[in-house]
Amino acid sequence: MDSIIKGGTLVTASEKYAADIGIEDGKIKLIGKDLTPENGTEIIDATGKYVMPGMIDAHVHLSLPFCGTISADSFETGTRAAAVGGVTTVVDFAIQTKGGTLKESINIRKAEADGEVHVDYSLHGGITDWNERTRTELSEIIKEGISSFKMFMIYRSEGWLATDPMLVEALNETKKFGGMIQVHAESVDLLDFLISKHNSKEEMKEHGAWLHVITRPNIIEAEAIQRAITWAEYTGGHLYVVHVSTGEGVNLVKAAKARGVNVLAETCPQYLLLNDEVFKGENGHLYATCPQIKKESDSQRLWQGLKEGSVQIVGTDTCTFDTKQKAMWEGDFTKIPFGLPGTELMLPLLYNDGVRKGRISLNKMVEVASTNPAKVFGMYPKKGSLTIGADADIVIFDPAKEVTVDHQKMETNCDWNPFQGKQLKGYPHLTIVRGKVVGKEGRCIGEKGYGKFVKRGPSVTF
Ligand code: URP
Ligand code: ZN
Ligand code: ZN
Numbered sequence: 001m002d003s004i005i006k007g008g009t010l011v012t013a014s015e016k017y018a019a020d021i022g023i024e025d026g027k028i029k030l031i032g033k034d035l036t037p038e039n040g041t042e043i044i045d046a047t048g049k050y051v052m053p054g055m056i057d058a059h060v061h062l063s064l065p066f067c068g069t070i071s072a073d074s075f076e077t078g079t080r081a082a083a084v085g086g087v088t089t090v091v092d093f094a095i096q097t098k099g100g101t102l103k104e105s106i107n108i109r110k111a112e113a114d115g116e117v118h119v120d121y122s123l124h125g126g127i128t129d130w131n132e133r134t135r136t137e138l139s140e141i142i143k144e145g146i147s148s149f150k151m152f153m154i155y156r157s158e159g160w161l162a163t164d165p166m167l168v169e170a171l172n173e174t175k176k177f178g179g180m181i182q183v184h185a186e187s188v189d190l191l192d193f194l195i196s197k198h199n200s201k202e203e204m205k206e207h208g209a210w211l212h213v214i215t216r217p218n219i220i221e222a223e224a225i226q227r228a229i230t231w232a233e234y235t236g237g238h239l240y241v242v243h244v245s246t247g248e249g250v251n252l253v254k255a256a257k258a259r260g261v262n263v264l265a266e267t268c269p270q271y272l273l274l275n276d277e278v279f280k281g282e283n284g285h286l287y288a289t290c291p292q293i294k295k296e297s298d299s300q301r302l303w304q305g306l307k308e309g310s311v312q313i314v315g316t317d318t319c320t321f322d323t324k325q326k327a328m329w330e331g332d333f334t335k336i337p338f339g340l341p342g343t344e345l346m347l348p349l350l351y352n353d354g355v356r357k358g359r360i361s362l363n364k365m366v367e368v369a370s371t372n373p374a375k376v377f378g379m380y381p382k383k384g385s386l387t388i389g390a391d392a393d394i395v396i397f398d399p400a401k402e403v404t405v406d407h408q409k410m411e412t413n414c415d416w417n418p419f420q421g422k423q424l425k426g427y428p429h430l431t432i433v434r435g436k437v438v439g440k441e442g443r444c445i446g447e448k449g450y451g452k453f454v455k456r457g458p459s460v461t462f
Pocket of ligand 1: 289290338339
C-alpha cells in the first residue's frame with residue numbers, strides 16, 4: 001500500500017467507527033483495524049481526527065463572465081480554496097452562449113479547467129438557447145459524462161433566461177437519457193417589475209443595497225419553484241432546485257416530493273448562516289448574491305429541511321467578486337456583481353454551525369455535502385464514499401482546531417469574506433485527492449493540473 005491513514009474515526013453518511021484506511025494507486029484498498037504497513041508505506045496519523053469522504057461542492061462558478069466582469073476565483077485559485085477546505089471535487093457550469101452549442105461551451109470550459117485544477121472537477125451544462133440542435137446534442141453529452149443542466153428563470157439581460165416552454169422541453173428531453181434539469185428559480189417578470197419600480201435615484205440613495213431585499217420578497221423564489229415543480233410534475237422529468245433560500249421553497253419541495261414529483265433541493269451556507277441585516281451596513285453591497293440572503297426564520301427552516309431530508313444537498317454557489325469588482329455598483333443595486341466566495345469554508349461552517357450547534361449530525365453533514373451530491377450527480381460510489389475501490393478522496397478533519405476567519409490567510413482570491421472574524425472550531429487538517437495530499441492546515445500543497453475531469457453517470461432524484 002502507498003499509504004495508511006491510521007488512528008482516526010471514520011465518518012460516513014451512515015456510520016462512525018474507528019478504523020484505518022489503506023490506499024494504493026489512488027484508491028481505497030483496505031479498511032480495517034490496525035492495518036500493517038509494508039516497506040515504504042507512508043503513515044498518515046489521524047489520531048483524534050475524523051476521516052470522511054472528501055466533500056463535493058456541486059455548485060461553483062469559477063472565472064464566470066457575469067454582471068459585466070469575471071468572477072475572481074479562477075479554476076486555479078478556486079480549487080486551491082477547495083483543496084484546503086476539504087473539498088475534493090467541484091462541479092462548475094458550462095453555460096451555452098446564444099447561437100452556440102452546448103458542446104462548444106463544454107469544450108471551452110474543459111480547456112480552461114484542465115491543467116489548472118488542484119482537485120477533481122466536473123461540469124453541469126447551462127442551457128440558454130433551446131433549439132433542435134440543443135435537443136439533439138443532449139443525449140450525446142449525457143453519454144460523455146455531463147448529465148445535469150442548469151436553466152435560469154431570471155437573468156434576461158445576460159441572455160440566459162429560460163422560458164416555461166424551454167423548461168418543459170428540456171425536462172422532457174433529459175428524462176429520456178438519465179439527465180436532470182437544475183433551476184435557478186426566481187420569478188423574472190415580477191422581479192424585473194419590482195426592480196424597475198424601485199430604481200429611482202432617490203430610492204437608491206435612501207436604501208442602497210437594501211433595495212436588493214425590497215425587490216426580492218420571498219414570493220419571487222416561491223412562485224418560480226412552484227412553477228418549475230409544476231413542469232416537473234407534468235413531464236415526469238428530474239428537477240433540482242439550486243440555492244434554495246426561503247422557507248417557502250423548502251415547504252414546496254417537501255410537499256411535491258410527498259406526492260411523488262422527482263425533485264430535490266440544494267441550499268448554501270450563506271442562506272443557512274446569514275440574514276438580510278447584512279445589506280444594511282456600509283458594505284451591504286458586498287453580500288449581494290442571487291437569490292439574496294433572507295431572514296433568520298428562513299435559515300431555521302433550511303436547517304430543519306436538511307435535518308429532515310427535505311433539503312438534500314449543500315453546495316456553495318461560489319461566485320467570487322472582490323471589493324473592487326463589487327465597487328462597480330456605484331450606488332446602483334442593479335449593477336452589483338452578484339455572488340460570494342464559498343468553497344473554502346463550506347465544511348468548517350457546516351461543522352461549526354451545524355454539527356456543533358446540534359442542528360445536524362456529523363453523518364448528516366457528510367450526507368448533504370459529500371454522499372448525496374455524489375449520488376445525485378452520478379459519481380457514487382467512486383466519489384462520496386469510504387468503500388473499497390472508491391477514489392481515495394478523503395478529508396481528515398480536526399474537530400479541536402480553532403480558526404478565526406481571515407480572508408488574508410485564505411486561498412480564495414478575495415480581499416474580503418462574508419464570515420470575516422468569525423471564530424470556528426473544527427477545520428480540515430489534510431485533504432487527499434486520489435491518494436495525494438493536496439491541502440494541509442489551510443495551505444494548498446498540491447500541483448496545479450493534478451485534478452481530473454470526472455465523467456459522470458446519470459443524474460437522479462431520490
Ligand atoms: O449571484 C449568484 N448566485 N451568482 C452566480 C450565478 C447564479 O445565479 O448562480
Ligand atoms: Zn443561480
Ligand atoms: Zn450559481
